Amino acid sequence: MESIKNIIIESLKELNEELNIKELENPDENTKIYGEGGLLDSLALVTFITDLEEKIEDELGYRITLVNERAMSRFRSPFKDVKTLSLYIQELIKEENKDG
Amino acid sequence: MVKDKVFVITGTRKGIGKSLSEYYLDKGNIVIGCSRGEGSINHKNYTHYTLDVSDEKAVVNMIRDVRKKFGRIDILLNNAGIASMNHIITTPYKTVDNIFKTNFYGTFLFTREVAKVMMKHKKGRIVNFATVATPLRLEGEAIYASSKAAIENFTEIMARELADFGITVNAVGPTPVPTDLIKNVPEEKINALLERQAIRRFGTFEDVVNVIDFFIDDKSDFITGQIVYLGGVVK
Ligand SMILES: NC(=O)c1ccc[n+]([C@@H]2O[C@H](COP(=O)([O-])OP(=O)(O)OC[C@H]3O[C@@H](n4cnc5c(N)ncnc54)[C@H](OP(=O)(O)O)[C@@H]3O)[C@@H](O)[C@H]2O)c1
Numbered sequence: 381m382e383s384i385k386n387i388i389i390e391s392l393k394e395l396n397e398e399l400n401i402k403e404l405e406n407p408d409e410n411t412k413i414y415g416e417g418g419l420l421d422s423l424a425l426v427t428f429i430t431d432l433e434e435k436i437e438d439e440l441g442y443r444i445t446l447v448n449e450r451a452m453s454r455f456r457s458p459f460k461d462v463k464t465l466s467l468y469i470q471e472l473i474k475e476e477n478k479d480g
Numbered sequence: 481m482v483k484d485k486v487f488v489i490t491g492t493r494k495g496i497g498k499s500l501s502e503y504y505l506d507k508g509n510i511v512i513g514c515s516r517g518e519g520s521i522n523h524k525n526y527t528h529y530t531l532d533v534s535d536e537k538a539v540v541n542m543i544r545d546v547r548k549k550f551g552r553i554d555i556l557l558n559n560a561g562i563a564s565m566n567h568i569i570t571t572p573y574k575t576v577d578n579i580f581k582t583n584f585y586g587t588f589l590f591t592r593e594v595a596k597v598m599m600k601h602k603k604g605r606i607v608n609f610a611t612v613a614t615p616l617r618l619e620g621e622a623i624y625a626s627s628k629a630a631i632e633n634f635t636e637i638m639a640r641e642l643a644d645f646g647i648t649v650n651a652v653g654p655t656p657v658p659t660d661l662i663k664n665v666p667e668e669k670i671n672a673l674l675e676r677q678a679i680r681r682f683g684t685f686e687d688v689v690n691v692i693d694f695f696i697d698d699k700s701d702f703i704t705g706q707i708v709y710l711g712g713v714v715k
Binding site: 423426431434437443445 | 540
C-alpha cells in the first residue's frame, strides 16, 4: 500500500515539472487529483495514467490497466485523490492476480 | 527515408502487412508484427506476436513487452483487416461481429495502447487502413465499408485528441489490390468497381506504401486527420 502511494506521489511530482502547480509540489494522501477540486485537467490525467501504469509495472511487476468500464462508471471516481487512487490500484492488482 | 525506427504493424502474416514489414525491415528498421496465425517473416529485426487484434489483454501485453524491450514506438500501421461480401439480407450477425472486432476494435486497441507509449516522447505516426468501398458506397460491402467508415471518423477525431502529444493519425484508402482479401470477389464485381475510379487499374503494394511513406515522414508533422484514397476516388 505504502509503495503504491509513493509511486502515485512520485508520478504527480514528475508531472508537475511540466505543470508547475503550487499544490502539487508536495503531494500527500489528501491531494486532489481529478474531478471536483482536482489539480489535473483531462490532458494531464492522460499522461498521469500512462505514467502510473508504466511505473507499477516497472517497480512492482504488475501489469494493470487503470482505465476500465467499472472505474469510469463509479460514483466516486478512483482518480479523486491520492488515497482513493491507491486503494483502487490495490484492488486492481488483487483482481489481476486472481486470474493468473 | 525512414531508418532505425521502431514499427508496430498489425496483420503481418500475409498480404499488404507482410510486404510492408519486409519493405521497412529492408530499409534498416525494427518491425514488431502480429497476426492470428504464426509469423511468416524471418529477419533478425522482426518479432512476431500470435494474437487476435481484438483481444484486449493480448494487445496490452504485446505493447507493454515492446515498450520494455525497445523503449519506444515510432510508427504504428493498423493494417490487419478482414472483409466479407454479402447482401444485408443474408448477412449473419456473427459476420458483423467479426468484421467490426478485427477492423474497428483492433484499430482502437492498438491506437490506445501504442499512443500511450508515443505520448512520452511527444512524437509518433499512426496510419490506419480505410478503403474506397466506403466513399463508393459499394453494394454488397455494407458491413465492411461501414467498419472502415468508423475507422475514418476515428482517424479524424484521434488526430485532434493526440495532436497535443505530437502524434499524427492518418489513413490510406486503397482501391482493390490483388491479395487474398479480394480473391473471392467475382471478377465482374471488381471490374465494375475499377470502372468507378478516376484511374482504372488495380492498386499495387507500391501505391499503398507511397502514401504511407508520406504520412510517416518526419517532415509530415503538419499532416494529420487525412484520408487519402488511391485511384482518384473522392469522398
Ligand atoms: N487488398 C485490397 O484490395 C484492399 C483494399 C482496400 C483496403 N484494404 C485493407 O488493407 C489491409 C490489408 O489487407 P490485405 O489485402 O493485405 O488482406 P489479407 O491478404 O487478407 O491479409 C490480412 C492480414 O491480417 C491478418 N489478420 C486478419 N484478421 C486478424 C485478426 N483478427 N487479428 C490479427 N491479425 C489478423 C491476417 O493474418 P491471420 O489470418 O494470420 O490473422 C493477414 O496477415 C486491410 O485492412 C484491408 O481492409 C485492402
